[in-house]
Amino acid sequence: EEWGFDGFVISDWIFGLRDAAESVRAGLDVEMPYRMIRHQALGDDPTSSGLSWEEIDACIVNVVSTCLRFADVIEADSPDPSILACSAHRSLAREVAGRSVVLLRNERVGDAPVLPLLTSGGQGALSIALFGSLADTINLGDGGSSDVWTPDPITICRGLRSRFGFEAVSYDLDPSPAVLTARAAAAEVAVVVVGYTFRDEGEFIGTTDMASLGSLFPGPDNEDEAEAFQAATRQLGPISPPEYHADREGTGFSEGGDRRSLRLPAAQVEMITQVASANPKTIVVIQAGSAVVISEWDHLVPCILQSWYGGVEAGNGLADVLTGDLNPSAKLPFSVPTIEEHLPEFDADADTATYGLWHGWWKLERDGHQAAYPFGFGLSYTRFSIEDPVLVQPVLVQEAEIATAAGSSELLGQVRCRVTNTGGVHGAEVVQLYGSRLGESTRPRLVGFARVELGPEESRVVELPIDRAALLEWDAGRGELVLRPGEYRLEVGRNAEDRFGPISMTCP
Incomplete structure (x- = not known):
């Protein structure tokens, strides 16, 4: 409701949930990809687990209504296979x-x-x-x-x-x-x-593991169609995967993740x-x-x-x-630390993990550890200068509008700066804007960025949007994300550790 989402929700693939009844109450409509936890726990009478038919019907309505809404897409002819890898x-x-x-x-x-x-x-x-x-x-x-x-x-x-x-x-x-x-x-x-x-690193399921999940596949709805399909597959013979898949036989779950x-x-x-x-x-x-x-x-x-x-x-x-x-x-979407000890402790054998607010480049910055390669870092064959950042078109946020949906893309304003290619070849720079509310335990966040392509010695004014959603904080008392009133610090930079300014912005 908060996001305005009107589709249906599915689980992660294979053992993506733990409690069948609670998953229904939480709004999970479909367990993917097989009949697994829910099939075993709910059986033929889901109400025996404490669920009401209204809760079950809600899942069904979400799925069916979405399929009906996109029926023209579902029933449309598939693109010609010739477009694949064209x-x-x-x-x-x-x-x-x-x-x-x-x-x-x-x-x-x-x-x-x-x-x-x-x-x-x-x-x-x-x-x-x-x-x-x-x-x-x-x-x-x-x-x-x-x-x-x-x-x-x-x-x-x-x-x-x-x-x-x-x-x-x-x-x-x-x-x-x-x-x-x-x-x-x-x-x-x-x-x-x-x-x-x-x-x-990554997910992998070997053929042996797939075979062990065979009983979880739904059976055929029509026995005659099932026999026709099996006859056709027997006539086609075995289908060989590409050569580079051949060494994947039998690796199983243990070698992924x-x-x-x-x-x-x-x-x-x-x-x-x-x-x-x-x-x-x-x-x-x-x-x-x-x-x-x-x-x-x-x-x-x-x-x-x-x-x-x-x-x-x-x-x-x-x-x-x-x-x-x-x-x-x-640019890097994460920071690379110099040593692992600068990151939160990680137990690869733990059944559960709790992740706090301070991780990644936020933790490095809080603890005073410089990253080997920081968030947002990436070099070019040319050089760029970024100058004269200034706040323009500020939007005054009224007290009644402080609370806002997490999916909001409303802008609070823009920061304008001049970017110049000071090198000898054409290139592109991604100018980044970081923001944080002044106060205790607030973390700088990437609140906007812009990519600009420039020829040698070319200069251009770039406007960086200030994304309101990026500055929201969780209000436990209200149970929602809010934009808190106060003074905010904005900094333009090339990466998370190369920021300058600062520029002050006030939200009443």
Whole structure:
């Protein structure tokens, strides 16, 4: 009701709830994806658990009314399969892969930064030595409910060889230490790909586990249709998954989910160390979906990029960034600490966990710990200046309007500043606006941002919206989020640790 939501609510996939009756009372309409906890606990007579038929009917009405409201969409013809992975889709996937890469480090070696990779002729690096098993592994991320069987994924090795030429990029899956050192020393640039796969972080259910859940699947509504379907599948024969799915057999629940360490495996760190000692132009590419503590080795290499799980065009997207065809502008959505002890204590074996207000970059800032790479951080191949922040178009909030819905996107005003590209190449900067209410135990929050593309020496005035919802605080007495009256501190910045101003804003 508070959000104005008029659809239906579903659970997380597989054991996403604990108490069947309480889940109904709490407003959960559908348990996904199988008949599991509710089926066992409620049985044929849900009222035996204390539920009323009115509570049960409410779930049914939400689902049916939503399906009726979108009946035209549900009954519409499906798009032609030929659009899947079409050229427009691949082009967008490549752009997303490249624009999401975060440049964490790009030090000068000799007369220039390591990236972008350019030779005197401007055609790219003369020779690249590529290392790491992930360099030629199709690493799309999650192996569970978000898994996608996509045609012809481009690995980093394929992307670099397509861009620089096959012979220019040397790669050996498992070189001996002597070969590794020799290849790294002989190349103009060394690229080391490290990180994780679905086995380390992410959801995965093996076929054995799926078989054990077989009894939870609903039976066929029509026996004749079920037999026809089974006959058709027997005639088709077995369907083989893509080759890169073959090694997923039988891994099960245990190898997915939260990883126990924020650091890279020791073998990967050793590989980075060996390559960096042989080649001063060593680039490390991190494939991971979340923070990786790298302070034990980041000072050994001049260049580091976080490339995430880049999808079907990951290799080509990364090649665009390495060559400078695409100037990186992405920012970190979290802070990377220097050591794990700066984060809240985490017990990987605990059955439950309580998360307080102070975590992530809020906790680092409160405790006086500087992040290795702060929230909102990300480098570019050019430089930007941000000047003259000023509050414009302030909106006076009346006392009667202090309480507001969590989903509100109402603006309290804007902060205007001038952004200038002071470097020599075209690039984009994401200017960030942080805000907090003055007082005890208030945390600075990202309340607005704007991305601006500028050519060399180009300057532009940028307006940063002040999102009212971002400044709301929970009022336990009223049971809702409110915008508290008082003075607010606004700061413009490049990231959570590079903020300046401040600008004062008062909400009566």
